[in-house]
Amino acid sequence: MEGLSWTRACVLVLCIMPFLHPAAAIRFVIDREECFSHNVEYEGDTVHVSFVVIKADTPWHYSEDGVDLVVKDSNGAQVRDSRDKTSDKFEFIVQKRGVHRFCFTNKSPYHETIDFDVHVGHYSYFDQHAKDEHFSPLFEQIAKLDEALYNIQFEQHWLEAQTDRQAILNENMSRRAIHKALFESAALITASVIQVYLLRRLFERKLGTSRV
Template sequence: MMEALSWRTACLVVLCVLPFLRPAAGIRFVIDREECFSHNVEYEGDTVHVSFVVIKADTPWHYSEDGVDLVVKDPNGGQVRDSRDKTSDKFDFIVQKRGVHRFCFTNKSPYHETIDFDVHVGHFSYFEQHAKDEHFAPLFEQIAKLDEALYNIQFEQHWLEAQTDRQAILNENMSKRAVHKALIESAALIAASVIQVYLLRRLFERKLGTSRV
């Protein structure tokens, strides 16, 4: 009877916690030269997961692998991590000082760039044995780990989707450039043919005029 009650209680706890699992969160923004974002980290020792992908430029004719710079700074302004000249990157770091961390992007390209950016803070809450029932302390800890594992999967999926979007846009732009290049080459070939015909006609007209004289 007590075992059945414990299982019912455990199921009830899981059902109550599941609606509060954190959804995958990311933003897409357009950068001109520099853009900074802030994220508060409440606990030292937490793991911060970061990912970004340069989705596209504001012109289909621009294609470059120069990428952007990302610099991460702690609450005191000290540099924690940086990523230079990359079109996409994914990394994590351990928080040494809790507080507001800044994530600053720098665009060296003359064009506006669209960037997909995602930040997630991984934190485990450990429940003391004397503060909770001995059967529920491990359960709450496993739920916290499950929450983190699910979000890590969503974090990875979000990054892969951004990579797929970038590749699709690059392929579309390359196709457009190929079509435009073919049209320009065709127009140039037609123009050259017309000029050749015109020059040949002038040449024959001059020869005919000379022979008549």
């Protein structure tokens, strides 16, 4: 019995390994347009997509214009789009397997840093080849569990990107507020100095007139 249990444990580990999907998140800088390709092997799979515009290449620039994302299938037909958004998260069902293209368009005159994540969810359904009749439903549950775990990771990554964006925006706003306060203080001091100078000139002229 112990030998059989050890064998089953090894089989389960080997069966779990194909389901462990690595994270496909990237962070890149876009000028005008940037496209990425991702191969989807099965029709009916669910593709999860998220992106967040983290920051612009200048701390003085702040805009809610966002970017455009257009998704096209292997035939070039548009299957999903997201317009003028600084962040978005969506999913779609694959109707045509093959290489899908994800194209970003930046309408801002500045370079933008974008955090982009894509994941293909696929459930494998196993035929009853093993003698143990419980193996097939167990494999299905393993696949569903792995997909649920990755969805949590996918959501967490999107929230972390949102947090990074907000932190950078807060830092830039604080920096602009400090520079604005310094500028206003310098302007106030300059105005005060000019005012004192003009008053002294005025009194000097009055004194000169009185003496005459």
